[in-house]
Amino acid sequence: MRSLAVAAMLLALAIGCRRSPPGPAALDTRHDTCAHCRMAVSDVHFAAQLVAPGEEPRFFDDIGCLRDWLHANPRVPARAIAFVADHGDGRWVPAASAVYVRVPGLQTPMGSHLIAHVAAMSTAADPSATGGTQLTAADVFGPSGPPNGAP
Secondary structure (H helix, E strand, O other), rough: HHHHHHHHHHHHHHHHHHOOOOOOOOOOOOEEOOOOOEEOOHHHHHOEEOOOOOOOEEOOOOOHHHHHHHHHHHOOOOOOOOOOOOEEOOOOOEOOOOOEEOOOOOOOOOOOOOEEEEHHHHHHHHHHHHHOEEEHHHHHHOOOOOOOOOO
């Protein structure tokens, strides 16, 4: 009876884990390359990533590379979720909920001039965002937005 209860608990745990969207992966700026342009992802403050259950994470050196990769590959894996780095502190933020700023004078790795922040307050605190135009995820990625972990 006890082994049956343990087996049932392990099965419930496995089912529960499969349904939750994946979290962001750790970026290795010494070795990870952009899945779109193949350049080194050397600065987390401009980086993005796409993670999906059972797949290796795809890293991008520029938010524009993630956008362009998604346009070229519209069929992403089930429950994939995109993350972007907060330009201020490098923290990973779900791309669907991030606040974006296009700053024409700011040099980004591939020239998209896009940076992301966790919230408008973090944008206001980032001097690099000064003079930029605030955008939504739909403005950057299109009407359907970036993958958000939904099945």
